[in-house]
Every structure is written in structure tokens, then in C-alpha cells.
Amino acid sequence: MTDIVNPAREGLHLAADAEQVTLSSGSVARFVAPGTATQGRFGLYEWRILPRTGSADTHFDKTFSESFYVTAGTVSLYDGSRWVKAGPGDFLYVPEGGSHGFYNDTDDPAAMLILFAPGAPREAYFRELAEIGAAGRTLTHAEWVELWARHDQYV
Numbered sequence: 001m002t003d004i005v006n007p008a009r010e011g012l013h014l015a016a017d018a019e020q021v022t023l024s025s026g027s028v029a030r031f032v033a034p035g036t037a038t039q040g041r042f043g044l045y046e047w048r049i050l051p052r053t054g055s056a057d058t059h060f061d062k063t064f065s066e067s068f069y070v071t072a073g074t075v076s077l078y079d080g081s082r083w084v085k086a087g088p089g090d091f092l093y094v095p096e097g098g099s100h101g102f103y104n105d106t107d108d109p110a111a112m113l114i115l116f117a118p119g120a121p122r123e124a125y126f127r128e129l130a131e132i133g134a135a136g137r138t139l140t141h142a143e144w145v146e147l148w149a150r151h152d153q154y155v
Contacts, residue, residue, distance in 0.1 A: 013037040021126050024133025025053045029126045035119025043116040045126075049075065049104040058101040059148070059155045064120040066100060068092045073110025077102050125151035 013033055020030040033044040049055055058078050068077055070086045077086045078101040094100040104110045116122055128147065132139065148155060
């Protein structure tokens with residue numbers, strides 16, 4: 001009898017194995033299904049945002065779309081033209097080149113799923129942000145611009 005490869009099993013990424021990083025704000029990004037687990041087709045991340053925490057200033061990405069699905073609390077989402085208070089079940093799709101941003105300006109924690117398509121290698125960007133915060137580094141504006149550009153993020 002020959003072994004049959006189950007393609008679905010090859011993409012199994014158990015919750016216990018999901019890497020997570022904590023940003024200087026205290027917010028946590030958990031790598032639910034990074035591009036390495038989806039053959040680069042998409043990346044899915046859980047983002048847990050502490051109260052009164054800024055997370056992503058208005059920016060755009062040239063090579064991938066982003067989708068936001070709020071799972072808990074209230075997240076302020078920028079849809080390219082206005083800021084909207086989004087709650088559990090609310091969804092925002094942002095195509096490549098579309099301006100967007102998010103933050104939590106409430107007194108309660110919030111959470112959402114963020115989907116990147118195709119599976120942009122955002123893990124390196126999130127890790128770098130966490131390392132900067134953990135080290136207590138303060139970047140100059142030029143250093144931020146260089147970091148963002150390396151990770152296809154333009155303010």
C-alpha cells in the first residue's frame with residue numbers, strides 16, 4: 001500500500017505552535033497562518049489590541065491587500081476616506097495601494113483577524129517592531145521610513 005499525501009494536513013498549523021510577538025504598546029500579534037503555512041497564498045494574524053492603544057497609522061501597501069475582521073471590542077478602522085468604529089463581525093477589505101489604519105481608542109481591549117493576500121512575509125516586520133520596542137529603541141523619522149519601505153509599508 002502506498003502512502004497518500006493529504007494536502008490539507010501539510011498546511012496544518014496548530015494553535016499551540018503559533019508564534020506571537022508583543023509590541024511596545026502591549027498589543028499582541030499571533031501568527032495564525034503565516035505565508036509559510038499557506039504556500040504564500042495568504043497570511044492570517046490575530047491582533048489583540050490593548051485599550052487606548054495606537055496600532056497602525058494611516059498607510060498603504062503596494063504589493064498585497066489587507067482584510068480586517070473584528071472579533072472583540074471596538075476597533076477604529078480607516079477605510080481610505082474616513083475612520084469608522086467597527087465591532088465584532090465588522091469587516092474591512094483594503095486592496096493593494098489602498099490607504100488604511102487602525103487603533104483602539106476605547107477603555108476595553110479589542111481583537112481582530114488581519115488577512116494579507118498574497119501571503120506577504122509580515123512576520124519579519126512584526127518581529128522587528130517587537131524587537132525595537134523590547135530594546136527601548138527610538139528610531140529617527142528616516143529610520144522609520146527605511147524600515148517601512150523594506151516591509152512594503154508607506155506612510
